[in-house]
Amino acid sequence: MKGLYVSKTYKDDLDFIIEKLIWLKHFEGKSIFITGSTGLIGSAVADILLRYSELHNGDIKIYLAGRSRERVTNRFSKYISQKYCIYREYDATRKNELPDSLDYIIHAASNAYPYLIQNNPVETMQDNFCGLMELLQYCVDHTVQNVVYVSSSEIYGRKDNNNPYQENEYGYIDVLNPRSSYPISKRAAETLCASYIAEKDIAVSIVRPGHIYGPTATRKDNRVSTAFAYNASDGKDIIMKSDGAQIRSYCYMLDCASAILYVLLKGKKGEAYNISNPNSIMSIRELAEYLAKVGNVRLKFELPSQDEKKAFNPMNNSSLNSEKLCGLGWSGLFDAKLGLEHTVKIIKEAKI
Numbered sequence: 255m256k257g258l259y260v261s262k263t264y265k266d267d268l269d270f271i272i273e274k275l276i277w278l279k280h281f282e283g284k285s286i287f288i289t290g291s292t293g294l295i296g297s298a299v300a301d302i303l304l305r306y307s308e309l310h311n312g313d314i315k316i317y318l319a320g321r322s323r324e325r326v327t328n329r330f331s332k333y334i335s336q337k338y339c340i341y342r343e344y345d346a347t348r349k350n351e352l353p354d355s356l357d358y359i360i361h362a363a364s365n366a367y368p369y370l371i372q373n374n375p376v377e378t379m380q381d382n383f384c385g386l387m388e389l390l391q392y393c394v395d396h397t398v399q400n401v402v403y404v405s406s407s408e409i410y411g412r413k414d415n416n417n418p419y420q421e422n423e424y425g426y427i428d429v430l431n432p433r434s435s436y437p438i439s440k441r442a443a444e445t446l447c448a449s450y451i452a453e454k455d456i457a458v459s460i461v462r463p464g465h466i467y468g469p470t471a472t473r474k475d476n477r478v479s480t481a482f483a484y485n486a487s488d489g490k491d492i493i494m495k496s497d498g499a500q501i502r503s504y505c506y507m508l509d510c511a512s513a514i515l516y517v518l519l520k521g522k523k524g525e526a527y528n529i530s531n532p533n534s535i536m537s538i539r540e541l542a543e544y545l546a547k548v549g550n551v552r553l554k555f556e557l558p559s560q561d562e563k564k565a566f567n568p569m570n571n572s573s574l575n576s577e578k579l580c581g582l583g584w585s586g587l588f589d590a591k592l593g594l595e596h597t598v599k600i601i602k603e604a605k606i
Contacts, residue, residue, distance in 0.1 A: 300316060364404070
């Protein structure tokens with residue numbers, strides 16, 4: 255993904271958000287460990303911190319944790335040789351050698367692609383639970399100011415109305431469906447956080463992102479927001495495999511990243527915060543129609559295969575109420591129109 259850094263729009267978006275996030279200066283002199291650093295969300299968090307350090311000579315030690323040195327090196331090619339950018343081998347399914355000291359931890363490593371969840375449900379559960387347990391145990395033995403666990407809106411399950419979920423609402427999840435390996439293990443991981451807080455008195459906050467989109471998602475990501483954005487960028491027709499009536503909270507990845515960093519700094523111990531831009535709640539069909547318009551392509555409908563149906567998110571409504579996060583002091587800067595337009599533009603500029 256070397257191309258992202260040649261996109262003027264992406265650089266401008268980073269500079270715009272850094273200008274607004276004046277509180278980033280509080281991370282200077284600190285060390286931050288980011289798992290899932292090459293993922294859609296983790297890489298956006300890393301890019302904000304790396305660009306901030308570049309612009310402000312900020313003394314932030316940024317650990318980019320991942321399974322592949324090559325993948326991390328390629329993704330962060332502009333920064334990997336800088337002293338503030340440190341690769342750390344990390345695999346959420348096994349024991350890792352962690353740094354001697356850390357001020358903050360962001361755990362964003364997870365199987366999030368529908369086909370990975372469907373085809374690797376065991377590994378999905380391991381990533382979400384076992385990887386987190388190792389990091390929480392690290393906090394028992396070391397002084398860490400805060401951990402942010404990146405959970406998911408899928409933990410809420412199905413509900414009977416279209417009102418956005420508040421943090422204390424939980425609906426039905428079929429525990430015997432292997433596709434539930436993702437939301438069930440995310441639920442269990444949140445309870446693990448609460449258990450470590452109660453028994454070990456460590457600092458952990460939880461974020462529950464809605465449907466995050468943006469150019470930091472790779473072409474391997476088969477979530478509809480990503481697939482549709484790449485089709486629009488490539489000039490290809492957008493193919494929908496449902497009526498698109500499902501309601502989602504969409505959020506540009508840089509807004510999601512800023513929310514995670516804000517909760518890392520300001521979040522309360524044991525609290526969960528929905529990440530959602532209230533100006534970006536829409537149906538899948540509305541998302542597809544807008545991307546088709548931006549890309550000047552056609553929107554078509556096809557029947558899904560049985561395998562495709564199995565990988566679908568079963569929630570008809572996964573919109574999120576973000577009043578709790580906004581009440582903490584956070585606000586999104588990219589509404590759906592701006593974020594989707596920039597996503598298509600950046601993909602084209604970066605030729606990714």
